[in-house]
Amino acid sequence: MTQAAGELRVDFVNGAVGHRLRFGGGRGQALAKAMGLRAGKTPTVVDATAGLGRDSFLLASLGAQVIMIERSEEMHALLDQGMQRAAQEGGEFGEIIGRMTLLKGDAKNLLPELSAEAILIDPMHPPRKNSALVKRELRQVREIVGTDEDAADLVRVALKNARNRVVLKWPAKADPIEGIQACSHQILGKSTRYDVFMTG
Template sequence: MSADFQLKQTNNGLELVWLTGPKAIKPLSLDFRVGKAGYRAVHSSLKSESLIKALGITGKRKPRVLDATAGLARDALMVAAFGSSVDLIERHPLVRALLRDAINRGRAGTDKIADCCERMQLLDFQHVNQVPAQQYDVVYLDPMYPKSGKQRAQVKKDMQMFQQLVGADEDADELLDPALQAAKYRVVVKRPDHADFLGQREPNTQIISKKHRFDVYIKQGFEQL
């Protein structure tokens, strides 16, 4: 499927071009200072972000986080905005190239986005099962979910391209056990509100947002985070 896509270097960074896709869909580029993700990272509060609550981040507590399914790193940027260091794993090589380029460009400057990008590190690992045991305080999983008849609206054009490139994570159920091995305290899984539990395993607790939920798996003996 990657033969349908091509990376192009421009003056504003790398772009991903969908060679065979609809003409209305423009090339995909990542710029953490542009769009809703950057605005959200700069202006959100602890009280308003379900993800941050699920990860156990507070004003004083900044757990070390592994985002093991980084995608376009919009959630990772938010995690970094609240002061936690966050390492990223992304297995698709074209998406990895976009991320590396965006993080490097994001580090230029003296604003909050530059600080966020300094706390973000793209790993060479391509799967969470390569991570040593208890390497991170928290592991975050947001696997791509198969398209469903229950989807309420058409996804945005940039995500249409991303979904076409990456596809669904058919091995999503296999991510939970190695994530639990890599985490000291908890694993947080982002799911659509209608989706089954990952691996059919019920979480210890949940945080529900408007569009999805966060299933929280707490390691036994480490309930304090």
């Protein structure tokens, strides 16, 4: 199947993801720290809102077993295709994809059945007030998955089911999601923050 110009696709081999794999900074990256990856410790991770799969791929590249959940039929299909292409590359990409499992469904229903040490939640973020043009790719994702109106419910389900921690990825300057408990600590990136809720 040929790809139309500008069509959204999941690419784990080239572009930003491939670059981050080669130059990303390993376990020192904010996401890895937030998820509890450190020397001698590699938790099993559930990415409850898989999206383009980039965070899952990064965590799997650092050795974590990652279960990805995506409820959008279209997004799930894009992820599946991207994983197949990366697996066909073989070598390092094949190994990383081998640590990733993709499930289709609503994370709120699936999390209670999964025994996750660490759960990552990256809901569609509220539209930024100051950015006239959100990156095209993000706009395309938003068009497919919509807005995650139930983000607070998902966090609450995750808090009940994570053995060790829940991490909410959220814009650095955005207000906390209403209706959930305060986080244990935060790890701040340039434009993103990770709200970490310890559950263990």
